[in-house]
Amino acid sequence: MANLAAVVGIGQTSYTTKRDDVSIAGLVREAAVNALQDADLTWDDIDAVIIGKAPDMFEGVIMPEIYLTDALGCNGKPMMRVHTAGSVGGSTALVAASHVQSGTFKRVLTVAFEKQSESNAMWALSTPQPFSTHLNAGAGGYFAPIIREYMRRSEAPYDVGIKVAMKDRLHGARNPLAHLQKPDITMKEVEESFMLWDPIRFLEACPSSDGACAMVIANEELADQATKPPAWIRGVAMRSEPTMYAGREEVNPQAGKDCAADVYKQAGIVDPRRDLDCAEVYVPFSWYEPMWLENLGFAPEGEGWKLTMEGATSLDEGGDIPWNPSGGVLSSNPIGASGMIRFAEAARQVRGDAGAHQVEGAKLAMGHAYGGGAQFFAMWVVGAEKG
């Protein structure tokens, strides 16, 4: 049985297209310093640093962790880098948590980042291989056909994705750190935006952001002494599956279902919609909200879109299970950090520290990330209580 661990400090940068005032080192340090301040701690209080980011090609800096030890105050301390594509921010938090839950370290700092402005992530995802024609379509080109298949199967109205795109930007307008600030966005504006990878419109896709997110995770003894309320880690799970095999279910991946079942079991969750107060879920393209509502068991298969259209996932409509109150990946996407932001925002909710996007009385929240060809999944459940 794992020991109890909790998030005792959270730090984020603001998210924006181009942070040309800082280097990568400056960016990660900013998030880390914010997390230490939030935890009322100093560098000396940290036993180890766990860092994560998406593919090195995104900045063209290979193994950046090697030069970031200094900026993250871990000279003479253990440092470890995690990489699981777009889910890496979530996986990194889980690796950090496991180092505390196992008793290896008492208190760790975990950081994830992306500085997309340093390179071109879309082309970095499109390296030529001779057994496939070279198309350079990026993540949107990969996921658009899967979304089309979901639309066909579910017979969902055409504007579900449009609704999600508006809803998450309205949430983002409550979050001063969010990259996109669109408090006046309408469904009409989303619908009329440029079709990028049909059926994904420009405003149904995530932005390209610079940013970093950090957390301090401590064991039970130290978390009990924390100055601000801890977010107790109640369940942790990761799953993966191959990107390509005959008969693979791409719309509703098995690894996602298995990962959710595992994390719910640990946290004592029977019905996620009823038992959780909110969720921060990796939705880089709008239609992934209804798809993940089904994959994660918030709705029966084929009916996730109904929750979206009823307003169940909307803070502004007083929904019973707000998804992405922070604005989500659709409002800010520093890729490597995006998963950790989901995990950190779930923790902010149960600490009652989410500002204008606080879900009132939130006690139990989920953070979720996925990556690669929807082949890596990382999830945690955090609570205001130990269990």
Added chain:
Amino acid sequence: MSEQEPITGIEAPIYLKYNFTAGAAPARFLSQVKRGVLTGQRCPLCEQVYFPPRGSCAACGVPTQEEVVLADKATVESFTIVAIPIPNNPIKPPYIIANLVADGANLSFIHLMSECVNEDVHIGQRVQAVWKPAEEWDYAMDNIRYFKPIDEPDVPVDRIGKISVAGWEG
């Protein structure tokens, strides 16, 4: 001296050129495609046919050895209409990238569709390869320029990837 602009960043493009070590299954596939022949491999356990073959079935975790020659016809499993140009490619947006299941294969690969009305492309549609001239063939799937619609009945959605022979006749 103090009049100089501070340097805040420099552009340093990176060009990566590398040799692709194909391994047994892709090497066989690539040498066949250089001759204009499409080959997949059948899993000995689940009997699913992989195209392009990778030498193993990721579902069963076993090597695949039995070679299956496929026709150059396929069915549209799904697709997207892309509005972003492909650098150094003569095909201008909007163009179709389709997930295609080759006849006799059981999972999709990605390729371009052209010679079609984008708005009429649909799941289940039948297509056939349009090859480059034979003298331009190399060890690459780019030997097929794109796929174009053909006048054959649609494959029902629940049978895409499940029909076993080329030349589906509805």
